Amino acid sequence: MSYSGFNIPKREDKITFSSRKKYKISLIVSEWNSQITSKLLKGAVETLTQSGISNENIFITKVPGSFELIFEAKKKSKESKFDSIIVIGCLIKGDTKHFKYLCSSISYAIARINLKSLIPVIFCVLMDNNVEQSIERSGGKLGNKGADAAFTSIKMMELNN
Numbered sequence: 001m002s003y004s005g006f007n008i009p010k011r012e013d014k015i016t017f018s019s020r021k022k023y024k025i026s027l028i029v030s031e032w033n034s035q036i037t038s039k040l041l042k043g044a045v046e047t048l049t050q051s052g053i054s055n056e057n058i059f060i061t062k063v064p065g066s067f068e069l070i071f072e073a074k075k076k077s078k079e080s081k082f083d084s085i086i087v088i089g090c091l092i093k094g095d096t097k098h099f100k101y102l103c104s105s106i107s108y109a110i111a112r113i114n115l116k117s118l119i120p121v122i123f124c125v126l127m128d129n130n131v132e133q134s135i136e137r138s139g140g141k142l143g144n145k146g147a148d149a150a151f152t153s154i155k156m157m158e159l160n161n
């Protein structure tokens with residue numbers, strides 16, 4: 001597997017594992033390119049539950065496209081119900097200028113939400129040149145970025161605790 005830059009945590013002890021039962025996580029998922037986002041979601045949920053997060057503390061909200069991740073993340077970050085949020089989307093370059101503006105506005109907006117929010121908002125939005133690249137990053141040769149985002153959210157919740 002190619003190096004993705006992500007540090008996969010080693011096996012955790014029982015105490016670390018059980019201390020995570022209390023964490024509540026919001027997963028906001030774009031339905032655009034759902035053949036990819038559903039795999040990212042699966043990778044995130046499996047990693048969270050395998051790392052000690054309870055199934056009943058994982059809250060999934062679907063939005064139509066990645067642009068709508070912004071509004072939903074803003075709303076959820078103010079609810080004081082969650083310990084972290086993961087936004088999941090997949091932008092694939094097309095023939096119009098949508099890709100360029102969606103990529104920059106979504107990353108900028110999620111960064112701005114993080115500046116104000118008291119809980120971390122983890123960015124799991126693929127921005128690929130073609131669907132093959134997205135397949136590689138959603139459970140293919142380059143791993144599953146949903147799983148990476150889940151590990152990141154756990155690390156950030158533990159830092160923020």
Ligand code: DLZ
Pocket residue numbers: 030032033064065066067068089090091092093094098099102
């Ligand atoms: C319009 C659009 C386009 C062209 N491409 C994508 C994409 O690759 N991935 C994605 O998640 N969403 C795309 N969208 C939809 C926008 O995110 C948004 O849903 C609409 O512009 C409505 O606000």
